[in-house]
Amino acid sequence: MNEPPEPISPYEAIPIRLRVNGELRSGAVEPRRTLADFLREELSLTGTHLGCEHGVCGACTVLVDGEPARSCLLLAVQVNGAEVRTIEGLAVAGELSPLQSAMRDQHGFQCGFCTPGFLMQIQALLEERRALSEAEVREELSGNLCRCTGYESIVRGVMAALGSGADG
Amino acid sequence: MQKHQEDGRVLAGGQSLIPLLALRLARPALLIDLARIAELARLGEWEGGISIGAMVRQRVAERSPLVRQRAPLLAAALKFIAHPAIRSRGTVGGSLAHADPAAELPAVVVTLEAELVVASSERGERTIPAADFFSGHYTTALLADEILTEIRIPGPGPSTGFSFHEVSRRSGDFAMVGVAAAVAVEEGSISGARLCLTGVADRPVLATAPELGLLGVAPDRGVFEAAGEAIAARLRPPTDLHGSAEYRRQLALVLVARALRSASQRARGDNEDRREGAPA
Ligand SMILES: Cc1cc2nc3c(=O)[nH]c(=O)nc-3n(C[C@@H](O)[C@H](O)[C@H](O)COP(=O)(O)OP(=O)(O)OC[C@H]3O[C@@H](n4cnc5c(N)ncnc54)[C@H](O)[C@@H]3O)c2cc1C
Ligand code: FES
Ligand code: FES
Numbered sequence: 363m364n365e366p367p368e369p370i371s372p373y374e375a376i377p378i379r380l381r382v383n384g385e386l387r388s389g390a391v392e393p394r395r396t397l398a399d400f401l402r403e404e405l406s407l408t409g410t411h412l413g414c415e416h417g418v419c420g421a422c423t424v425l426v427d428g429e430p431a432r433s434c435l436l437l438a439v440q441v442n443g444a445e446v447r448t449i450e451g452l453a454v455a456g457e458l459s460p461l462q463s464a465m466r467d468q469h470g471f472q473c474g475f476c477t478p479g480f481l482m483q484i485q486a487l488l489e490e491r492r493a494l495s496e497a498e499v500r501e502e503l504s505g506n507l508c509r510c511t512g513y514e515s516i517v518r519g520v521m522a523a524l525g526s527g528a529d530g
Numbered sequence: 531m532q533k534h535q536e537d538g539r540v541l542a543g544g545q546s547l548i549p550l551l552a553l554r555l556a557r558p559a560l561l562i563d564l565a566r567i568a569e570l571a572r573l574g575e576w577e578g579g580i581s582i583g584a585m586v587r588q589r590v591a592e593r594s595p596l597v598r599q600r601a602p603l604l605a606a607a608l609k610f611i612a613h614p615a616i617r618s619r620g621t622v623g624g625s626l627a628h629a630d631p632a633a634e635l636p637a638v639v640v641t642l643e644a645e646l647v648v649a650s651s652e653r654g655e656r657t658i659p660a661a662d663f664f665s666g667h668y669t670t671a672l673l674a675d676e677i678l679t680e681i682r683i684p685g686p687g688p689s690t691g692f693s694f695h696e697v698s699r700r701s702g703d704f705a706m707v708g709v710a711a712a713v714a715v716e717e718g719s720i721s722g723a724r725l726c727l728t729g730v731a732d733r734p735v736l737a738t739a740p741e742l743g744l745l746g747v748a749p750d751r752g753v754f755e756a757a758g759e760a761i762a763a764r765l766r767p768p769t770d771l772h773g774s775a776e777y778r779r780q781l782a783l784v785l786v787a788r789a790l791r792s793a794s795q796r797a798r799g800d801n802e803d804r805r806e807g808a809p810a
Binding site for chain 2: 394417423431502505
């Protein structure tokens with residue numbers, strides 16, 4: 363193995379560049395900063411919510427290179443060079459995406475705290491373009507917790523979005 | 531690693547380590563990100579089986595046709611780890627090195643007699659049989675200056691079927707009890723079996739055909755249930771928030787019988803079935 367690079371102090375900011383919702387963004391972050399905090403505090407993208415901050419609730423789910431991931435369990439330095447998509451990127455030119463419309467029509471949220479994480483997880487599912495039964499949808503969404511809806515309306519929203527062939 | 535063995539930790543997918551940092555349960559002075567080492571993310575053929583780099587993401591392994599074909603037990607077990615959004619970052623090597631006593635993959639590599647390749651910058655590589663790798667709660671045979679680099683899994687033997695079964699409180703939670711099983715059936719009788727339980731001790735618990743009273747007998751429900759009882763009787767599982775020792779012993783009994791039965795059915799069935807692996 364090669365000579366390892368010198369370690370970086372936890373307080374020293376490291377430059378990173380990444381694409382967020384299609385836009386090139388750069389910043390300098392302490393190595394310990396999570397992606398969630400970077401998005402919310404440095405980029406003011408506060409649509410990504412933080413619930414548990416240790417991977418259990420799914421509220422902070424974003425897409426990293428097309429795959430859903432917990433932004434509370436990723437350090438910002440780990441996504442240097444990656445393509446990140448957040449809830450702010452779903453609507454196009456102020457128009458709700460087909461998924462967002464389906465969720466609104468089915469009353470898929472109440473307080474809305476869990477919604478950004480759910481929508482990004484569901485968005486990834488839609489982009490896989492698989493036919494899914496309701497039971498499979500429930501399984502796929504089992505990593506996202508909601509304290510309000512009882513999940514019924516969320517699942518209805520997903521089934522509606524799947525039915526309409528929505529993927530964007 | 532050599533230089534920072536006192537206070538450094540390697541970072542793989544971060545899906546166990548970052549929560550520990552967030553909760554201040556671990557406070558390393560230094561994190562070494564293994565993602566920069568491209569060779570560690572290779573997945574390919576190895577003799578009749580497969581070689582999986584430690585940094586291969588769980589989601590990548592789960593989707594790989596090669597893994598499904600050559601290591602159907604691994605493919606089946608991966609689906610039980612957490613949720614897709616966690617498997618998209620979590621790595622195969624990270625799960626093994628972390629050695630959670632309720633994790634799925636340690637039971638899989640022990641059942642399949644995998645070899646774990648570890649390396650240090652000082653002494654180079656050595657290979658550890660999976661059965662010798664896990665030494666207790668979150669503890670492995672890795673020395674302070676070593677990292678896990680590669681997992682080598684032998685190909686499936688002839689007429690062998692595999693299955694993975696577990697019960698957890700909620701979908702995606704760590705198993706209360708999980709069972710990985712491999713059963714070979716030739717000319718109507720069992721010619722070999724290995725199974726391994728997770729969640730019942732500080733490390734995976736292995737049992738083989740002779741201990742299970744399975745060698746040379748015809749696979750039927752009665753012998754599998756007897757094997758389940760024999761194993762359950764010898765377990766001293768923990769009692770915790772998720773379940774009592776007694777409940778875990780009962781789960782072990784039922785899941786062992788179930789896993790042996792579905793593995794033997796796959797062993798007798800056609801290849802397609804065997805390749806499918808075993809969602810619960
Ligand atoms: C909500 C939630 C649910 C989960 N459920 C399950 C579950 O049901 N089953 C399960 O098995 N796991 C579960 N996990 C943990 C699993 O997702 C992790 O992926 C895995 O345990 C660690 O892999 P990692 O790549 O993320 O490793 P990291 O978190 O990066 O590292 C874990 C530990 O291993 C060490 N390490 C990592 N790679 C190496 C290496 N190559 N060599 C030496 N040391 C190394 C690190 O230093 C660290 O101490 C869950 C996690 C979360 C957040
Ligand atoms: S805030 Fe990240 S999973 Fe709960
Ligand atoms: S809508 Fe309130 S938590 Fe889901």
